Amino acid sequence: MADPELERRPEFATATVAYAHDLERLWETSPGIAGWLSTVDHKEIGIRYLVTAFAFLCAGGIEALLMRLQLAGPDRHVLGPHAYDQAFSMHGISMIFLYAFPVLSGFSNYLWPLVLGSRDMAFPRLNALSYWIYVAAGLFMYAGLAIGQAPNDGWYNYVPYANREYNPGMNEDFYSLGMIFLGISTTVGSINFIVTLARTRAPGMSVNRLPILVWGTLTASVANVLAVPSVSLAFFLLWMDRQFGTHFFDVPQGGQPLLWQHLFWMYAHPWVYALVLPAMGIVSDGLPTFCRRPLVGYAPVALATVATMILGFGVWVHHMFATGIPNLALAFFGGASIVIAVPSAVAVFAWTATIWLGRPVITTAFLFFASMIVLFVIGGVSGFMTGSVPVDWQLTETYFVVAHIHYVLIGINVFPVVGGIYYWFPKFTGRMLDEKLGKWNFWTMFIGFNVAFLPMHLTGLWGMPRRIYTYSPDMGWTTLNAITTVGAFIFAIGVAMLLINVVISLRVGRIAGANPWDAPTLEWSVPSPPPPYNFAVIPHVASRHPLWEDRLGESEVTSLVTRGLLLDHGRETIGTSPLDGDPDVILKMPGDSYMPLLLSVGLTMGFVGLLVHLWWLAVAGAAVALIAGVVWLWPRGTLGQRRVRHV
């Protein structure tokens, strides 16, 4: 027999107690601060992503409430014009970059290995790195706010207003460097998801058995890999213009402001889909559990997810209809913007049919998922309207657009996310969230949201421009704005209820057990919360609903979750072929490491150095990052990266 460190036939059996004990020892994170700083466990990282993203949601929410206080009536003085500029910019940045996407990464990080039947993500250390950089980049941008120099040109940061000439403070430097920094996190995170999907699934987990959440995150990740460089480049060029006098966007020298808009929207439009597709996946996977039947139209929904993104790459120009671009371009991109409604409609029909044909159990999670469909339709219709060029010329830069953004983002991101928390909280923590408080939570958020944002469409139609810090009483917008402010506060109370529910339920919530909702997918086959190694034996997947096979009777072969591959020669998991999920390698997984943290510290030093022009600090930061990187990549025998020595 050959060397078992080079090749072997994995054993196939049931886990024994002693074996599980061994695994526990191999995979557990050491307790205390050391473990906290070095862990690479995807579950821990996923939870951190969720908690951090909610912290940024609250920060962005406070900024929003301040704006609403300012706009509650005409001529108020809560925020002056400069403060208001920073408030809406930081609100947009927090929500779009620091909450809406990372929160979905949180779910995916936690859930992917569990739904795919694996023991960790493909690159556990990269996962930790992606988290640390995300936190550091978020704090970097918020540091600007702390010293009163936060970004102040809206989240899409148009030049020439962002150029140094018009914006001499550090505001835009915080934003430019912060976004390049954050881009690193997004990119490595996305590559991690793609490779995880391609290579580390349980045997039998073929592409037609993947949960829709996986499709959503995968699509978003591929899009990010292709789109993030565009915005990083845009911000890099802007920073060069501001600091080194290049002329990319500098009009008198022939610079091209519209180039900014192209680079920004080539990225930002796909990004908007990245904020919703995984969230739609949460609904597609969660809703069926509460409808007691499989999702209607799995294949069309999966394809629609991918199709939305492909089309999403072709519609960036619809943010620029009012910039005087050629008519042919207007026609093309207007058409594409309307066609993109088709795959969205597919998803809506699939969810509606699932509820219709199922036997819905009205839990809090169900309410959040089902209400998302309604909000999606409203947001979709207003988007469809602005997809039409002449209508957009009327409505762009008014509150109609603000209403649209919020229907889309709160409707398709926040509601599914909160529903997802209610759905998976038992898996995360082993305890149920309180359902009674949950119902209050739902109705408060739902009513508050609609009170705030439905009238806002009208505010826009009556001509109120966005991004103004106050208005005069003769404009006739007073009542509508007052209603919106009241609604905003009701919504905020709703979000607070969620947080209260989480805090209480962590202590006294009902014990959940492995599968409290009687749900069909793999993550529910392991204890709640799952052990550090996730699966004692690597399961074998034979259908889309491994835990419902007995009642659905769809397939003749059954999935195996208690008997499977034993892998315990160190941290191991199985590597499978990209399409069919056939095992082709036994992978060695890295253990906990400080290097991701150290690398992030080095990068943070580097970016701070660039920001304040302390070049020695930038160089020192680069050196720290380099050392961390070399230690990280040093080939290790335990990972099978270097020659096996026979003694």
Next chain:
Amino acid sequence: MSETARSLPVLPVGTPGRRSLGWWGMLWAIVTEGTLFAYLLFSYGYFAVQLAGNWMPRQVPPLRLALPGIVLLVISVPAMWLGSFGARRGRTVALLIGLVLALALGAAFGVLQGLDWRSEPLTLRQGEFGSVYYTLTGLHLAHLAAGLLGLLLMLIWSALGYFDARRHAPVLILAAYWYFVVVVGVTVFVALYVLPRVW
């Protein structure tokens, strides 16, 4: 009962060549870095179209140093290939020779590019072309530096005898990256040194 699960073949363990996760990660890293350059070239084209003709400096960047530089960079490809061939066959000598050659050729390109910068009358602030020229070559140099560093590490690791015919994924991963750096180098050369001449 699922037969496939039971009748598993003997599987390689660890980080075997192109089945390793690192190899897959590198492919995607190349995709994203490649799009970065694509967006920059898009911007270059955008300027060329919008500013139609009157954005070129009076003297286009000279070929005196750039041409030998790019030739040396291209020759580093067979050198790198020799290195990874050596790794796959477990021939450490070939591996080492390949790595040393690739390192020397890559470094020579870097030095020539640096000299080119110094002798170049164009400046960073001189119109759009100057801005694009330095950004594009600068970003490429940054990627080259990462590659040279990788080559240096790989040389150390190979000299320490870390790799053999079964264990050599890091070499293949680095080679993929290196080819990417060369392809970008050639593209940048065509865009900045050749196209302005044929327009």
